[in-house]
Amino acid sequence: MSALSGIPVTDDFANGGVSYWYRQIGLPSRRAPLPGAREYDVAIVGGGYTGLWTAYYLKQAQPDLRVAVLEKEFAGFGASGRNGGWLSAEFAGSRERHAAARGHQAMIDLQRAMFAAVDEVIEVTRAEGIDADVHKGGVLNVATNPAQERRLRAEVDDLRRWGYAEEDMRLLSADERESRLHVEGALSAAYSPHCARVQPAKLAVGLAGAVAGLGVDIFEDTPVTEIRPRAGHAGKAGAAAAVTTRGTVTAEYVIRATEGFTASIRGQRRQWLPMNSSMIVTEPLGDRVWERIGWQGGELFGDQAHAYCYAQRTADGRIAIGGRGVPYRFGSRTDVRGATQAKTVAALHGILTALFPAAAGARVQHSWCGVLGVPRDWCSTVHLDHATGLGWAGGYVGSGVTTTNLAGRTLRDLVLRRETELTRLPWVGRQVRQWEPEPLRWLGVQAIYALFRTADRRENAQMTRTSAYARLAGLVSGR
Missing domain, CATH: 1.10.287 (Helix Hairpins)
Incomplete structure (x- = not known):
């Protein structure tokens, strides 16, 4: 018996792997691949949010800089076009570990920088005319059992030590919780305004267009197999290099922006673990269903379970909900172009109907999955080594939609040798040991x-x- 038996699906349900976000807008036409060996000032490996934001801010800051983005598939193919659409101020990793690097206030500064990054992304979408269904409705974290409620209250208390004021995160009364969103069995909820819904593929495609419009060369269908440091970097001149199947690109700096696909590059298999996350999306829900659920404010939604879920009410009136599914594949392999297992679809449907019984009759229209990067200490990092010419950013552990923007602006400052508030943040230069x-x-x-x-x-x-x-x-x- 199929794991999908008893799960209502639409007649056009497909498990081909492409995200609903791309199913909605269509896959973009592919740009030309690298035509052969080339030389640039900055070569960026990976055409997701990290690579695109880095290229965007570099070209804005120094228009004559020669910048190339090298992408194996198409810009926005990976997690950037498959995520849950949370433009959130949540930062991955232990606050205590980040604070240990440069002090308690530095971690507070990092959190404030994340608050500002949410608004920065929204401002860029407006300035560049990117229609990404952006809606800043905040985020609700809901507890549905006593242990979850205890954790939620402790987390809100702890955040006060890390720069969160009452207006940044607060517990809701039962009346306000129910007026915002009805979650079956909810005991308590916390709300933060520092989160916005986005349509991830629209953001990726729009940002890639803006980057190309600035004069950045984006080469697609160009797999990078190896990244090499500056030849004789211990004191001799030379260029760093990105070796591709279509030729070698040399540059003053090569930036690795490959997140969950980092293991595909020679010598990087144990650097970041590719963690899988899966999603389903319902058909559009009717007015009567929304009356029972609420969700008129368009908040993002998450729960306090350990195997947590994340969800949004989409701009076209659906529920998109995600969770871990199959968390990891042996040997740091990645999914088969986003195809999702039937048992994962069934598990996510079970979570959906348990939390929102009013949606039990809604059919699942699509499913997909993607990979995100996890460092050994679960803390995001950004780094640039001027001696080797190599830099990187990532390890976002699922909080990358906003963090990539902060990374892009930080890498800009590092490449241009600017000492700024961003380059002094505690995640800069963080060294993490490899996975086992x-x-x-x-x-x-x-x-x-x-x-x-x-x-x-x-x-x-x-x-x-x-x-x-x-x-x-x-x-x-x-x-």
């Missing part, structure tokens, strides 16, 4: 998510404290 070799890497991730799922089941049985299984998973993961 296989099979330890695969076994560890499987154990982590098995423990998290067990913890959620136990907490749903009305535990009042976080399950010991979740605490053990945290120790194994090194988060």
Whole structure:
């Protein structure tokens, strides 16, 4: 029996892997590949948000700079065109670890920079005429059992130490919670205004167009197989290089912006773990369903489960909801062009109907998945080494829609050798050890998510404290 048996799907339901966001607007026409060996001032490997934002800000700051973006598929193919559409101020990783690098205030500065980055992205979409269905409705985090409620309240209290004022994050009264969004079994909810809904593919396609319009060369269908430091970088002149299947690009700086696909580059297999996340989207919901659910403010939605979900009410009246699915594939392999397993679709549909019973009759129209990058300490990083000519940014652990913008502006300042508030933030220059070799890497991730799922089941049985299984998973993961 198929895992989809009993799951209502539309007549045109397809599991071909392309995200609903691209199904809505159509795949972009591909740009020409690299025509052979070339020389640039800056070569950026990866045509997702990180690479595009970096190119955008570099060309704006110094129009005569020769900048190229090298992309294996098409600009926006990866997580940039497949994510949940959360333009959120949430920053990946332990605040304590970031603070240990440059102090408590530096972490507060980083959080404030993330608040500002949300508005920066919105402003660029306006300035560049990018219609990405942007709506700044904030974000709701909801607890549906006593253990989740305890964690949520503790998290809000803890955020006060990290620069969050009352207006940045607050617990809602039961009346306000229900007036915003009805979630089955909700016990409490916290709200932050620092989040906006976006249509990810529209943002990626629009940003790529803006970058190309500034004079950046975007080469698609151009896989990079190796990134090389400056020849004789210990004191001799030379250029860094990006080796592609279509020729080698040499540049003063080569920036790696490959996030979940980093393992595909020679020598980078253990650098960042490619974590999988999957999504489904419903058909448009009718007015009667929305009356029962609410969600008139267009907030983003997340829960406090360990194997958490994330969701948005789309601009065309659907619910798009995501979660981990199959978290990791052996050997740091990535998905087959975004195809989603039937059991993952069924699991996400189960979460959807448990949280929003009014949507139980809505058919699932599409499913897809993508990969995100996870460093060994789960903390995002941005770096540029002037000696080798190599730089990178990533490890966003699912919080990349906004963080990529901050990374792009920070890399601009680093490349141009500017000392700014951005280059002093604690994630700059962070060094992270590699993941363990296989099979330890695969076994560890499987154990982590098995423990998290067990913890959620136990907490749903009305535990009042976080399950010991979740605490053990945290120790194994090194988060």
